[in-house]
Amino acid sequence: MGSISEFFQHMMNGLTLGGIYALIALGYTMVYGILKFINFAHGDILMVGSYLGLFTFNLIRGQELGPWTIVAFFIAMIAGMIFSAGLGMLIERVAYKPLRRATRLAPLLSAIGVSFILSNMAAWMWGTKSRKLDYPFDNSPLHIGGVAITPHQILILSVVIITMVALKLFVDKSRIGKAMRATSLDQDTAKLMGIKADRIISITFAVGSALAATAGFLIALEIKVYPSMGTMTGLKAFVAAVVGGIGNISGAMLGGILLGLLETFGVALLGIPYGLRDTIAFVALIIILLVKPEGLLGKVEKEKV
Amino acid sequence: MLNFILLIMIYTGIYALMAIGQNLITGYVGLLSLTQAGFFAIGSYATAILSVTYGWNFWATVPAAALIAGFFGLLIGLPTLRLKGDYLAIATLGFGEIVRNILNNWDSLTNGPMGIQRIPMISIFGVQISPYTKWGFLVIVWVFVLISYLLFERLAKSRIGRALEAIREDEIAASSMGINTTSYKVWAFVLGAAVAGIAGSLQAEFILSVTPGAFTFMVSIMVLCMVVLGGMGNFKAVILGAFLIQFVSYFPQLVGLSNVIPPQFKQVLFGLILVVMMIWRPQGILGRETRSAPGKPFRKGGRS
Numbered sequence: 001m002g003s004i005s006e007f008f009q010h011m012m013n014g015l016t017l018g019g020i021y022a023l024i025a026l027g028y029t030m031v032y033g034i035l036k037f038i039n040f041a042h043g044d045i046l047m048v049g050s051y052l053g054l055f056t057f058n059l060i061r062g063q064e065l066g067p068w069t070i071v072a073f074f075i076a077m078i079a080g081m082i083f084s085a086g087l088g089m090l091i092e093r094v095a096y097k098p099l100r101r102a103t104r105l106a107p108l109l110s111a112i113g114v115s116f117i118l119s120n121m122a123a124w125m126w127g128t129k130s131r132k133l134d135y136p137f138d139n140s141p142l143h144i145g146g147v148a149i150t151p152h153q154i155l156i157l158s159v160v161i162i163t164m165v166a167l168k169l170f171v172d173k174s175r176i177g178k179a180m181r182a183t184s185l186d187q188d189t190a191k192l193m194g195i196k197a198d199r200i201i202s203i204t205f206a207v208g209s210a211l212a213a214t215a216g217f218l219i220a221l222e223i224k225v226y227p228s229m230g231t232m233t234g235l236k237a238f239v240a241a242v243v244g245g246i247g248n249i250s251g252a253m254l255g256g257i258l259l260g261l262l263e264t265f266g267v268a269l270l271g272i273p274y275g276l277r278d279t280i281a282f283v284a285l286i287i288i289l290l291v292k293p294e295g296l297l298g299k300v301e302k303e304k305v
Numbered sequence: 306m307l308n309f310i311l312l313i314m315i316y317t318g319i320y321a322l323m324a325i326g327q328n329l330i331t332g333y334v335g336l337l338s339l340t341q342a343g344f345f346a347i348g349s350y351a352t353a354i355l356s357v358t359y360g361w362n363f364w365a366t367v368p369a370a371a372l373i374a375g376f377f378g379l380l381i382g383l384p385t386l387r388l389k390g391d392y393l394a395i396a397t398l399g400f401g402e403i404v405r406n407i408l409n410n411w412d413s414l415t416n417g418p419m420g421i422q423r424i425p426m427i428s429i430f431g432v433q434i435s436p437y438t439k440w441g442f443l444v445i446v447w448v449f450v451l452i453s454y455l456l457f458e459r460l461a462k463s464r465i466g467r468a469l470e471a472i473r474e475d476e477i478a479a480s481s482m483g484i485n486t487t488s489y490k491v492w493a494f495v496l497g498a499a500v501a502g503i504a505g506s507l508q509a510e511f512i513l514s515v516t517p518g519a520f521t522f523m524v525s526i527m528v529l530c531m532v533v534l535g536g537m538g539n540f541k542a543v544i545l546g547a548f549l550i551q552f553v554s555y556f557p558q559l560v561g562l563s564n565v566i567p568p569q570f571k572q573v574l575f576g577l578i579l580v581v582m583m584i585w586r587p588q589g590i591l592g593r594e595t596r597s598a599p600g601k602p603f604r605k606g607g608r609s
Contacts, residue, residue, distance in 0.1 A: 037391070038391055038394060038395060040394075040398075094580075095580050095584075098584050099583060099584065102583070102587060103335065103587070104335070105331070105335050105336075105337060106583045106587055107583075108337045108391070108394060109337065109529070109533060109579050109582075109583050110579060110580045110583040110584070112337075112339070112526070112529065112576075112579055113575075113576040113577065113578070113579025113580040113583070114576065114580060115576070116526055116572060116573075116575060116576035116579070117573050117576035117577060117580070118576075120569040120572040120573045120576065121569070121573055123569050124567055124569035124570070124573070231398075231402070231522065232402060235395065235398055235399050235402070238395050239395070239399070242392070242395070273410065275406065275409070275410040276406065276407070276410060278402065278403070278406055279403050279406060279407075281399070282396075282399040282400070282402075282403050285395070285396060285399065286381075286384050286385075286396065289384045289385060289388060289392060289396070290384045293387075293388050293392075
């Protein structure tokens with residue numbers, strides 16, 4: 001194998017991973033943009049969505065692989081998304097909304113609490129054994145010019161691209177998206193303009209959680225599903241959001257992709273031991289905070305009195 | 306039964322040390338740090354490695370543990386604390402995981418997932434303090450708690466403590482009063498890390514072995530719960546919180562129901578404590594210690 005094809009191979013793997021990070025990072029960044037707080041439970045919402053999708057798929061898939069399994073795959077994904085969206089809205093209503101006017105610390109602590117509740121409830125109900133989603137199709141790799149691309153990678157990438165384009169259109173073009181941007185810019189003024197800020201916040205949580213569930217379901221194809229999966233995945237996605245510029249939607253996409261590539265190439269080319277792969281994101285966070293704390297696409301915001 | 310109560314009291318002491326450190330950074334400066342477990346692990350491993358591999362005396366490893374933990378505190382604190390508070394939360398959350406990751410993988414130093422066994426016991430003037438008899442160990446732990454309590458309480462009542470509270474209430478106002486906010490925040494964080502390192506030393510001596518599995522995220526959550534439940538910004542309250550959380554934690558064993566109650570139950574409870582306290586009683590059971598004149602109504606913290 002030539003080194004060029006090897007490079008493209010890592011590129012492909014990095015893009016797949018990065019696309020998943022990007023989907024999760026979007027949820028962090030959207031919530032941060034509006035409420036200025038880190039939703040620590042985001043990673044655990046992903047985990048719940050992942051489990052729900054997996055259960056639904058196993059329930060309806062039937063025995064044989066065929067066109068139906070692919071349909072079942074998407075039905076399961078949408079089921080996970082809907083459930084997670086509901087869960088995200090519920091959490092916002094119960095655990096964050098009463099704290100809107102409290103100290104900055106209060107919603108953060110509440111979010112940590114919710115995160116811990118979700119991951120332990122999952123361990124309690126579904127056990128700590130990790131599960132894996134079966135491929136809804138034959139997954140023997142296709143060779144394109146020396147690069148082995150598995151069908152599931154194509155599936156992941158296409159879902160990621162479609163979701164991102166849809167989200168970008170939704171936020172930039174639709175009325176609700178416009179209201180979201182207005183609320184994120186200045187909540188009080190947005191309210192004065194007749195925007196129901198509470199509803200917009202609710203929708204933001206629903207959309208972010210649905211994206212997390214999508215990512216979780218795709219992760220189930222790639223890696224395994226277990227109750228504490230949300231912690232590390234969520235952490236990395238947050239780093240991606242910070243790298244891209246927290247609060248900035250395109251930034252989250254860029255940051256996610258970059259982090260995925262960085263992790264893949266870090267292990268493959270720089271010789272970072274696989275066991276220390278998780279530290280890459282952390283080092284990236286520290287570096288970006290030192291060099292460019294507002295992120296690649298973020299704006300420098302001066303805190304006002 | 307008595308044995309069990311002694312065990313709870315020893316762990317209360319060890320965790321109270323960590324809670325005192327957490328209180329300085331969370332209760333006084335108002336920043337969320339999620340990595341007392343990380344510093345706890347560093348302190349534990351410092352004592353384990355220095356005493357087993359290099360034959361140091363326990364009493365020499367304690368300041369070393371505090372210094373090393375404090376140094377790592379400085380390392381995370383410097384880049385993150387210059388910025389808005391939220392970054393500290395995420396960086397510390399990552400740090401705790403990274404520490405465990407490294408402990409698991411750096412075989413030559415930490416012996417990987419197996420950990421380090423046969424840590425020599427503490428001795429004072431040639432008398433060995435065995436953790437199995439518990440009474441002696443209990444006294445040692447609580448002497449550490451008392452000293453830390455007095456030091457941190459003094460610190461909090463001093464000019465430095467007032468500066469930290471000013472930062473919590475309004476960082477911009479504090480810095481315009483001439484307070485170097487970054488430096489105060491970093492030192493508060495380093496002190497909190499150092500005292501957690503000492504707690505780690507004691508933990509290593511109590512268990513006589515260290516393994517990476519003992520320093521999970523749950524430890525950090527428990528410490529956070531102690532501070533939130535007892536009362537942020539009140540050192541007596543967080544020690545009470547430490548006792549309550551340890552009591553809850555060992556309650557199933559105490560009443561012999563550990564087979565009936567699943568282990569996740571108490572973790573879910575810890576999560577609930579955080580959410581419920583934030584919504585209904587953010588000042589904790591005992592509330593913040595106010596320095597204002599008696600008769601002045603209690604004011605909830607927070608900006609309008």
